[in-house]
Amino acid sequence: MLARFSRMVVLGVAVVALASCAPVQHPDGTATHTDDFGTPVGTRQVREGGELVMGLSAEPDKLDPTTSSSLYTRYVMGSICEKLYDNDASGNLVPQLATGMPTVTDEGLTVTIPVRNDIKFADGSAFDATAVKTSLDRHFGMKGSQRTSEMGPIAGIEVADSSNVVIRYKKPFAPITAALADRAGMILSPAALAKDEGKNFGDNPVCVGAFKFVKRVPQTSIIVERDPLYYDAKKVHLDKITYRIMIDANIRASNLRSGDIQVADTISPQDVDALAKNPDLKLVQSGSLGFQGIFINIGNVDGVGKPTKQIDTPIAKDARIRQALSLSIDRNTLVDTVFNNWFEPACSAIVPKSTFATPAGTECPAYDPKKSRELLKEAGVQTPYPITLQVTTTQDQLRMAQALQANVAEGGFELKIVPVEYSTLLDVQKKGTFEALMLGWSGRLDPDANITRFFGTKSPGNYVGYSSPSVDALLQKAAQSTDTAERAELYGQANQAMAKDTPYVYTYRLRLLTVHTTKVTGVEVYADGVVRLGKAAFVVDKG
Structure with missing residues (x-):
């Protein structure tokens, strides 16, 4: 779980603080991991110049912060914008x-x-x-x-x-x-x-940043170079950063060991234990503000942002079927077996140890396949009920989807898994050309961006076409308040209402696992999910 949060109000604006390097507890009987966000260069002796290569686990969407919906775009934009x-x-x-x-x-x-x-x-x-x-x-x-x-x-x-x-x-x-x-x-x-x-801003983005955009080769790499006009240029050490698209986790791990890349994000739980023991590598890790789960399309027919239309399928029309799907998922077992105890179950968009957490806001549906089958019977659908689930082509996501497929069968469901490239899946999500889709969110400090973005009636991130006037009213009231306790209560009420509608099935919460070689320093990763390379540097070779 995430480290503890403390409340801070600055000039009337409520914000949240995350305690650094606090231990992160996993469910009983599983491993305990400690946050290590990386460290700034500080007084460490580093050399100026050089090209750092980062193995990027997915291709970013367009490099336009106005339209982007990809975490990986945030990585690149973080160094230039x-x-x-x-x-x-x-x-x-x-x-x-x-x-x-x-x-x-x-x-x-x-x-x-x-x-x-x-x-x-x-x-x-x-x-x-x-x-x-x-x-x-x-x-x-x-x-x-x-x-x-x-x-x-x-x-x-x-x-x-x-x-x-x-x-x-x-x-x-x-x-x-x-x-x-x-x-x-x-x-x-x-x-x-x-x-x-x-x-066409995203084809050649120009901002204020430690680096400036040079070129992009689709599905291959994105290159940025040091910006001499940057106001804090004295703290920028690298000449160039190449973000190399490397979707396969095994290939990223292999390239880290060989030294062909110096940094890799989203390390697989299958690889992280071995990499962490390598004396030439350093694991940077953090709890996450985000969540992973399943979007269920209810009314996104003509694309996100367009007026919603009720989709004429049982799962879109009947919340009992969506509730049954949630009840048929054994989150604890899935997380422990698929992700080797590195991740944890997620039941809502509220981070469990944030100041916005309440029992109502973090309540998890019990694993109850018997109740799931009862709900399907009440809904009058034949079992096993078929669902087509689109999922990214990464090994961990496919592994999770396959485990989920076996898991929900006991609850009366038959999952058909359709692998889709990540950037394509983002388009599918926006266009609404899916029945169910497995994607998550890297998370933000304020819960409004984790909830209203996806479930507010007119939100451009409402990919499932969900609309509830009562939920809208709760979310709007929460956003207008600067009292953390009041906001927490309201988000708890909204979560309870959405749990009955189940437009999204929460499954697990990532631990952010990034590895870099000991030849570099200043690589930082916070709970917002962004790998920060702007002030990184190669260390002086003492040999």
């Missing part, structure tokens, strides 16, 4: 391109963000409040944006002066600072956006 705010290793929200935390006035309706005005984008354009407004307007209002719901009910965005941006709200929105610590807070070069009205 800074945000107004960031998470630190302890889970605190800290300024990055902003110069301080937001000031919230007018009973929560006005949020003023102080921003830098003395730095430049990678193309030499000036960074100031006007540039910030341009990006925030795009993230919030552009057709196809995945950021709109994350930013809340905005009435307008204004430039107060060159150093201050003002967001005006129709209703208070407490999660905004946390949202601006992710892609909604990435600020894009206005000059680059002006080309082709920004339609």
Whole structure:
């Protein structure tokens, strides 16, 4: 499980802090793992220059923070595109391109963000409040944006002066600072956006970052190089980073051992124990803010963002069938056997030891295949009830799907597994061309981005076409409050309501496992899931 969270309110904006390096407890009888987020270079002797190669476990989608929905895009964008705010290793929200935390006035309706005005984008354009407004307007209002719901009910965005941006709200929105610590807070070069009205920004992204984009070879690699215009260039040591697409976990592990790559993400639980014992390698690990599970398509017929339409299948129309699927999953056994005790069961979007956790918010459905069959009988469907499940082609995901297939058979289901390449599966998710789909979410500090994004009626991330006025009301009320206890209670109520509808079946929570060679340092991974390489470096060879 994740380390403990503590509550912090900054100028009226509620945020959450994660205690660094606290022990992470697994279920009784399983292994205990300790968080190690990596360490900054600090005073360690390093050499300047060099090319670092990272083995990336999946291909990112388009490198456009407005439309992206991939964790792996966050890896790459993290080195080339800074945000107004960031998470630190302890889970605190800290300024990055902003110069301080937001000031919230007018009973929560006005949020003023102080921003830098003395730095430049990678193309030499000036960074100031006007540039910030341009990006925030795009993230919030552009057709196809995945950021709109994350930013809340905005009435307008204004430039107060060159150093201050003002967001005006129709209703208070407490999660905004946390949202601006992710892609909604990435600020894009206005000059680059002006080309082709920004339609092709993702082909040649330009931001403020330690590195700048060089080129992308689809399904092969993405290359970035040091940006000499970066405001903190003295802390950037590498000349170049190559993100090499290496979907096969065994190949990533082999390349780590051989030294052909220096960093690899998403290490398989099948490999991690052996790699961790290798004296030439270092394991960086963290609990996760996210979750994994199964999306069940209820009403996404014409694509996400379009009006929902009831899908005419039993599982889409009858919540009892979806509840039965959840009851037929033995989460503890699956996690222990498939993932060698490295991961843990997940039952909701609420992180178990966060300040937003309540019994109602983290309650897990019992494994009850008998009850599952009773519900299927009540629903009047023939058993075994068939479900087509699309899943990524990675070995761990296929292994999980196959174990799940055997597991749910006892509860009266027959899973047909359809392997799909990760980037294609993201498109399938958005288009709604699925019955059931196994994907997760890397997670955010504020629960609004873990819940409302997927289940708010008008959210651009509502891939299942779920709509519940009562759930919407609970989520909106929670987002308007800065009282953590009140928000936690409301999210608990929302979770209970969604458990009855079961538009998504939570299965497990990852441990973030990244390995790098001891020839490099400064590689950091926090609970938000992003592998940070911007300040990494090769160590001086003492030989």
